[in-house]
Amino acid sequence: MLVLAHISDLHLDGTERATERAERVRDLLWGLPGRVDALLVTGDIADHGTEAEYEEAARLLGLRGPAAPFPVLTCPGNHDRRAAYRKALLGEPAGDGPVNSVHVLDGAAVLMCDSSVPDSDEGELDAATYAWIEETLDGLGGSVPALLAFHHPPVALHHPLPDAHPLRGPGALAELMGRRGEIVGVVTGHAHTPAATVFAGRPLAVGPGVTWSLRMPWEGEGAADRDAPPGLAFHVLDDEGRLTSHFRVAL
Numbered sequence: 001m002l003v004l005a006h007i008s009d010l011h012l013d014g015t016e017r018a019t020e021r022a023e024r025v026r027d028l029l030w031g032l033p034g035r036v037d038a039l040l041v042t043g044d045i046a047d048h049g050t051e052a053e054y055e056e057a058a059r060l061l062g063l064r065g066p067a068a069p070f071p072v073l074t075c076p077g078n079h080d081r082r083a084a085y086r087k088a089l090l091g092e093p094a095g096d097g098p099v100n101s102v103h104v105l106d107g108a109a110v111l112m113c114d115s116s117v118p119d120s121d122e123g124e125l126d127a128a129t130y131a132w133i134e135e136t137l138d139g140l141g142g143s144v145p146a147l148l149a150f151h152h153p154p155v156a157l158h159h160p161l162p163d164a165h166p167l168r169g170p171g172a173l174a175e176l177m178g179r180r181g182e183i184v185g186v187v188t189g190h191a192h193t194p195a196a197t198v199f200a201g202r203p204l205a206v207g208p209g210v211t212w213s214l215r216m217p218w219e220g221e222g223a224a225d226r227d228a229p230p231g232l233a234f235h236v237l238d239d240e241g242r243l244t245s246h247f248r249v250a251l
Helices: 016-030 051-060 082-090 127-139 170-179
Strands: 002-007 038-042 072-075 101-105 108-112 120-123 146-149 183-188 195-199 202-206 231-237 243-249
Touching (some): 002 016, 016 051, 016 231, 038 108, 038 183, 127 170, 170 195, 202 243
Parallel strands (some): 002 038
16 A cells, blocks of 8 residues: 655745745654655646745755655646756756656556646647657556656646646547546646546545635635635545545645
């Protein structure tokens, strides 16, 4: 059984508010050593995509300095910038191609996919990323349970703000998942609201935002609830390949 913590949309911008909210979630998670197998961070880590913002993120997430108590797996969002992300967050040579990575954890795989589109708030898994997913799953033998994680949800969430900047061409993803039975589910961010639904017959869990929470149309005026506590999720992948998601806040 895997327990995967999940945070998204930190929007670190150098302000005390953004840092404090990220630290609050980090401190909660760092207090669970031995109980969490990995942390997934699904994009919009930085607000402006600057190297300074990623340097702060690397420190907060235990990628620089004192290490996190478990692996920290990241992927970019629409506010992130690939070159600075690679250089200052990952410590890799700067580059403009998709930032994709695979991590095998106790018999299951997590594919962190790049759905960002340079200079656009919309998302897309491009041809190179689809080819990478196929090649990665083939390399795992086609039988290892795999979770896909990226930023933009491939379904409407019934709010005009996230629904205005969707994942383009979700049919291509649905077609791939229809052929790849080892994909057990999808987790995303972007919408700043905890949500659970189904996509291509598999669970789809949307992680809440750290920086602010989305106020749904039936909850009142104004999209951004900046007073709500930062949110996080825990996804449990059990030995039967079933994905179960739990949502929490960091008080």
